[in-house]
Amino acid sequence: MLRDVLARFHAAITGGAPLGTARELIVRGDVDELDRLGVYAHAYTARIAGVLAHDYPKLATLFDLAALTSDYLRAHPPAHPSLREVGAHLSRFLAARGMALHFAELAALERARTEVFDGPDASPLARGDLESLDPVAFPALPLALVPSSRVIALTTNADDIWDAIESEREPPAPEARDRVVLVWRREYTVVHRTLDADEARVIPALATGTTFGDVCELLDAPAERAIALLVRWLDAQCLRR
């Protein structure tokens, strides 16, 4: 009985059934039942629209996210206790909807930034940690990205679009571009960087954990390049201790 009442109410306010189907469940009083039920139906969509706008601030400057919210909720009804997870499927939703690819990729970038914001803490590997390392031990040096990091493969210039919106410039026209972006958290600040082509080749190995020797092999370049990249990663605090 209780489950039946809740199920009919839930369906009505989330769009699974016409709002009026819950009319007979409730007391009218001085206000029409549909107006009363409408408060809940409106709050459901409006709250999630607000969350999407908050979690995807760059995307929200390009088109009206609120207009998509009802469709998004039908495709991906929230299932997690935290509002943080409400927008987790937006990139996939935009791609499946057939929208221009840079929208979905910008969403993926913004989602990655949300995920690393409050992901696991870890001490970064620092230059000082390697000062006493015997040079012969370098090939076996384990290297791995900090756990609060994401690697995003792009096929558009969504990273440039993000940068332009961030610095309040006119976003560039969308273009096809094969790029890899690393998103990570430097202490409590979320940062991302578009990787050099050779750097992008080794990042998947760093994401799962590798050694400096393997990095050198993957780079297939003079040792100076591998050392330069290692120093770059150490200074960026993107490797875990």
Next chain:
Amino acid sequence: MAPSRSTSSFPQLGFGLGLRREYYAAATAGAVAGVDWFEVITENFLVEGGNPRRVLRDVREHSPIVLHGVSLSIGSTDPLDAAYLAGVAALCSELSPVLVSDHLCWTGLGGHNTHDLLPLPYTEEALAHVVARVTQVQDRLGRRIVLENPSTYVTFAGAALSEPEFLAELARRADCGILLDINNVFVSCTNHGWDAAAYLAALPAERIAYVHLAGHTVNGALLIDTHDMPVRDEVWSLYQAAVRSFGPLSTCLERDDNVPPLDELRAELASARTAAGAALEATR
């Protein structure tokens, strides 16, 4: 005459604020003058790390914390979320919050979370259901929890109990506390034509762990619990009536939208302190 000492069986916390992102810097820097404690939204901190957890640890250094959840969904007929409860339990272990609260409501069904505080039919069946689930939660957390009266816009046909009767009986049977949201009492009483004084009179004083104060919006014939403006005069009056009935009340001021500078909210919290003092004094 108002009881000069609290009639609550819960600790007296004084006057606190809902901690919002805008206040993180001040709240982590040290004790905030005029703010005795902070209430935090549990779900915002059920994360693995980063700034939210740092903030919580730092605030806890200076101030007592109350965990206030919005996703327990105590009234739902879905099974309780074991992972969610494990997260709350872990936060409790880490932070030793003074109280753990949530709402008398349900937020979803069939695994579909609306992220809204949905109303329950106040029936004997629902009461038995919620009592059993509160017991489960308290057993899992190893402590009493506190449930808040919601703002509601509908009441269900066939209800056997009034909302305060339901709350009182729930608190008695499950041995839990009540978070008395004064604004919600005013909003729901207005929306449904209930008597706010009778509502307060039906509540067991010893079960009231703390109270909420917040603002609401008038939307046609209905009041909406928006937490986006200062406490309204009618709610201040009802708050004073509650203090006169129950004695000193741990009090938390909430603002979730149009969040003002901290000093502005501190001034409003000082008004709560003054209003409570005046209510107590007037009955002596």
